[in-house]
Amino acid sequence: MNTNHSRAPADIAVSARAPARVLVVDDSMTMRALIRHALGGDPDITVVGEAANPYEAREMMKALDPDVVTLDVEMPDMNGIEFLEKIMRLRPTPVIMVSNLTAPGAAATLAALEIGAFDCIAKPGAQSNTFEALPGLVKEAARARAGLARRRDGAPRGRTAAALTPSATGPExxxxxxxxxxxxxxxxxxxxxxxxxxxxxxxxxxxxxxxxxxxxxxxxxxxxxxxxxxxxxxxxxxxxxxxxxxxxxxxxxxxxxxxxxxxxxxxxxxxxxxxxxxxxxxxxxxxxxxxxxxxxxxxxxxxxxxxxxxxxxxxxxxxxxxxxxxxxxxxxxxxxxxxxxxxxxxxxxxxxxx
Missing domain, CATH: 3.40.50.180 (Methylesterase CheB, C-terminal domain)
Structure with a gap:
């Protein structure tokens, strides 16, 4: 996750399109500023809005239709996991979770990834002191937007079948x-x-x-x-x-x-x-x-x-x-x-x- 790859052809494709439009959701003004700064230097990304809580974010998503949302895991009133569930159910959009990679943070972020978050990135701290990988991750997420909507509307999902029986000629x-x-x-x-x-x-x-x-x-x-x-x-x-x-x-x-x-x-x-x-x-x-x-x-x-x-x-x-x-x-x-x-x-x- 949030690991650099060599993707020159894909990056060229992104630069030929409109910039990826990002909504930043975090209750910390400082963290919003850090994310905005990390994304602001990339010409292929535009921060179109910032929200301090999911209620503000919900209205901004309706008005701005962002390509990607960055979402804090831990927020008052409604946490990021609850809001993510609503996004994936009502308005499928690539979401990058911004998390503290502590034990509680890891558990919450895993729940988000299971629900359908695109990926996660660590807040600056012990594991990372910058958001250096975030611009690349945002552009990958923007490219995945159409596929996310198609995937959500497509094949049945979830645990719809009972456990299978191994075949006598199946793998060992x-x-x-x-x-x-x-x-x-x-x-x-x-x-x-x-x-x-x-x-x-x-x-x-x-x-x-x-x-x-x-x-x-x-x-x-x-x-x-x-x-x-x-x-x-x-x-x-x-x-x-x-x-x-x-x-x-x-x-x-x-x-x-x-x-x-x-x-x-x-x-x-x-x-x-x-x-x-x-x-x-x-x-x-x-x-x-x-x-x-x-x-x-x-x-x-x-x-x-x-x-x-x-x-x-x-x-x-x-x-x-x-x-x-x-x-x-x-x-x-x-x-x-x-x-x-x-x-x-x-x-x-x-x-x-x-």
């Missing part, structure tokens, strides 16, 4: 990669995983403060047991392992009983942990039936690793454009031949276990 190991929009997507996909699913390894781009809380949320919502991966964990049926954020790649280690390795190394595709690193290790170290899945996200992380898996005989799946919040990672995976098929999010779990 599953790898999944996701980024922007992935919190919401993973909640939906894993809700259909059977309790005795094959070992499943996931890289979701999240700050370190979020992955433990996210694993716990998934564990409460899904039939299988979901944990934040630890060095040396033996991979077992009925278990889903989420890569911890912040500094180490997750890999599959070969052995009589395959296990998890957490490796300190440089970023790959701008990320650590990287989906590419996970998928490449699965391709190299697992010899049974395997399935690789790329879900919604910016950039291209995971595409090359998924190709390596496919070249080793894996079944490979990419989320389709209409159901993706950001059709970046799945698009690249399909275009380079790494994904053998594209499917809507609502059918991803069924395709894994088909």
């Amino acid at each position: 190991l599953v790898g999944i990669g996701s980024s922007t929009g992935g919190v919401e997507a993973l909640m939906q996909v894993l809700a259909e995983f059977p309790a005795d699913c094959p070992p499943t390894l996931i890289v979701q781009h999240l700050p370190a403060a979020f992955t433990g809380s996210f694993a716990a949320r998934l564990d409460r919502a899904c039939p299988a047991h979901v944990t934040e991966a630890k060095e040396g964990d033996l991979v077992r049926n009925g278990r889903v392992y989420l890569a911890p954020g912040g500094g180490r790649h997750m890999m599959l280690r070969k052995g009589v009983q395959p296990s998890i390795a957490l490796v300190e190394d440089g970023p790959v595709c701008g990320h650590r942990p990287s989906v590419d690193v996970l998928f490449a290790s699965i391709a190299k170290n697992f010899k049974g039936r395997m399935t690789g899945v790329i879900l919604t996200g910016m950039g291209r992380d995971g595409a090359q690793g998924l190709l390596e898996m496919r070249n080793c005989g894996a079944r490979t799946i990419a989320q389709d454009e209409d159901s993706s919040l950001v059709y970046g990672m799945p698009r690249v995976a399909y275009e380079i031949g790494a994904a053998e098929k594209r499917v809507p999010l609502a059918r991803v779990a069924r395709q894994i276990f088909a």
